Amino acid sequence: KVFSKDFMLRYGIPTAEYKTFSSYLQAAEYVRLKGAPIVIKADGLAAGKGVIVAKTVEEATDALSLIMKDKAFGDAGKKVLVEQCLVGEEASFMFLTDGKTVVPLATSQDHKQIFDGDKGPNTGGMGAYSPAPVLTEELNEEIMEDVVGPIMKGLKREGINYRGVIYVGIMMCKGKPYVLEFNVRFGDPEAQPILSRLDSDLFELLKATAEGRLNEVEVKWKDEVAICVVLSSKGYPGEYEKGKKIKGLDSLKDKKDVVVFHAGTGLKDGDVVTSGGRVLGVTALGKDIRTAQDNAYKAIKEIDFEGMYYRKDIGDKAIKK
Template sequence: MKVLVVGGGGREHALVWKLSRSPRVKKIFCAPGNAGISSLAECVNIQAENIPAIVDLVRQHKFDLTVVGPEAPLVAGLVDRLEAEGYPVFGPRQRAAELEGSKVLAKEVMRKYNIPTAEYEVFEDAAEARSYIRKVGVPCVIKADGLAAGKGVIVAEDEQVALDAIDFIMRDRAFGAAGTRIVIEECLRGEEVSLLAFTDGEQVIPMIPAQDHKRVFDEDKGLNTGGMGAYAPAPVLTEAQKQEVMEKVMIPTVRGMAQEDRPYKGVLYAGLMMTEKGPKVLEFNARFGDPEAQPILMMLESDLDDVIGAILAGELNKVNLRWSEGAAVCVVLASGGYPGDYAKGLEISGLDAMPENVVAFHSGTAMRNGRVVTAGGRVLGITAKSGSISEAIDQAYQGVSRVRFEGMHYRRDIGQKALGK
C-alpha cells in the first residue's frame, strides 16, 4: 500500500509511525510533514489546508489510502473531494466534521438528542452577550463558534474576565471568522477526560480513555494551549463510566448525526467533564487529539491499517481492538513564550539519545542545513510506554532530560492526577 498522511504535527507523526508498522504499508507520504516525519515518510511541501493541491497530489500518486489528521482540511471538505473522485480516504466528511467546526451545531445536536452537556446560550451580538453575562453572572465559559486551534475557549471566574473575553472574540476578532458567534455556557466542575472512538457510521468502538493537560503551567495554571501533554489510559474514567459514555454520548451522537443527514465515519473525540452528576460533554472533535494520539497510538496493538480498512468497508463490527498492558505518557516540549509569541529556527539537540521505549514525536520542527530546528509553539512530544503509569512518567521525563533547545519549557506534572487513582 501507498499511503498519504495529511498534516504536519505530533498527531501526524504518531499516525505515520503507527502506519509504518503495518506490514501492508510499503510507502508513506506526508503533506507537509516535519523533521521527524521525514525519517519515516516522503514529505511534500503542501500545507494541509491547501485542498486543491492535496487533491492534485492524490491524483498524481493514486494513493491506496489518504489519512487526514487535522481538523481544518476536514471542515473544509477534503474527504468529500477525494471521495467524489473515488479515492479511499479516512476521516469524516465536511457535514460531519462540522460537529467540531461549529460549537453551535454541536450544542444543538446534543440538546436535540439528549446528550449530557452544559446549559448554554448562543449570541451573534456582543452587546446582548454582555447583558446576558451581567444577568446570569459567573463563573461561565465563553467559546468561539468556529475552529480556533484549541484556544477559543475562555473560562471566566470573574465578570470582567467574561466581558473582556466577549470583546476579545467578537470585537477584536482574535480567532477571525470563528468568533462571529459565541456560545456562553455554564461552568462544569470536575476532572476532564477524553474518550475517542472509531466509527463506521453505525458501529462505534471506544479507544482507551486519555487525559490531556491544556493549561500551559503546572497545576493547570496559565493560558489554554493546544495541549501540554497527555497519558492513556486515564483511570478517572472507570470501565462502568466508559460504558455509560458509550450509551449516553458516543452511540447517540453517531446515530443522531446520521438522522441529521451528517453520516459520521472516522474518529469521534468527546472531551468530557466528570461532574457530580456524571460525565458531561465539553466538546466534540472530529479527529485524533494532539497530544492524545501519541500515547493512544503507542498503546494500540492492533494494526491501524486494519481498523481503517474495516471502517471504510463498513465492517467495524469485525474488529477487536487490542491494547498493550500498562500506560503511555506524552510530555510536550514547547517554545519559549508559547502559547504567545515565540522564536523559530532554534537548533534542537539530544534527539538521538532517547531511552528505550521512548519516542520523540515531532510537532513543530523543520530541517535546516541538515539540523533539526524549532518551527512551532509545541515542538516535540516525548512519549514513553511502560508497565505502569508511574514508570511511563519516569521514562518520559528521562527522555525530556536529553533534549535541549533555547527557551524550552514544559510541564513537570503530566500524569500526576493518575497516580492517586
C-alpha cells in the same frame, strides 16, 4: 462548536447550559446577568486556544472583546458560546465508527492549561496519559449508552454517513459525565499515548472503518500505560520565537519505550528547528503510570532548545488515584 452544542441539545446528550451570540453587546449583557465563573468559546477552530474560562465578569467581557471586537481568532470568533462553567476532572473518550459499528478506543486525560497544577491560559494540550483512571469501566458503559448511542442515532437521523474517529471531550462533574466538545479527529496530544498502547495494526483499523467492516475487527492493547509530555516554545500560547535549533533527538532514536512525535518542527540547514508553539511530544510506555512518567521525563533531559518549556506534573493526577 455551536453546531455540536445544538446537536447535543437535540439528542439529549448531557452538556453544560449555554447560549450562542453574534452580538458583543448581547453576549456581554448575558454574562453580567449570569455572573462568573463562566466559559467563553469562539465558535470555530482556534488551534485549541479559543476557550477562555473567566473567573470574573470583567475577565469574561474582556474575552468577548478579544474574540468579537479584536477578532483574535478571525472568522472563528464571528459567533461565541457563553457556557456554564462545569467544575470537575476532564477526560477524553474516542471511538471509531463506520456508520454502523462503534469501536471504543482507550481513554486518556489531557492537560489543557499551560502551567503546573492546571493554572494559566488554555493551550492545545500540554500532555496526556492513557488510560484515564477517572473513567472507570462503569463510566465507560454510561458514556457508551448516554453519549455515543445518541451521537450515532443523531447522525443517522440527520442523514450524516460518517466514517472515522470521533473525539468526545468529557467533564466528570459530581460523578456524571458531561460533554464539553466533539472533534472528528484524534485528540492531540491524547492520540500519542493511546496509539503507543495500541497492539493492533492502525492501518487495518482505519481501512476497516473506511470500508464499513469494523464489525470484523478486534482491537488489541498492550498491557502498559503511556504518557506524553509536550515541549513548547517560550511564550506559548501567546507570541513565541521560531527557528531555535533542537538538540539531543538522535540520543533517543534507539530508546525502546520512548517515541518523540514532532509537531511544530522544521528543517533549516540540515538541523531540526522549532516552527510552532507546541514543538515535540515526548511519549513513553511503562508497566504503570509512575514508570511511564519516569521514562518520559528522563527522555526530556536529553532534549534541549532555547526557550524550551514543559509541565512537570503530567501523570500526577493518575498517580494520586
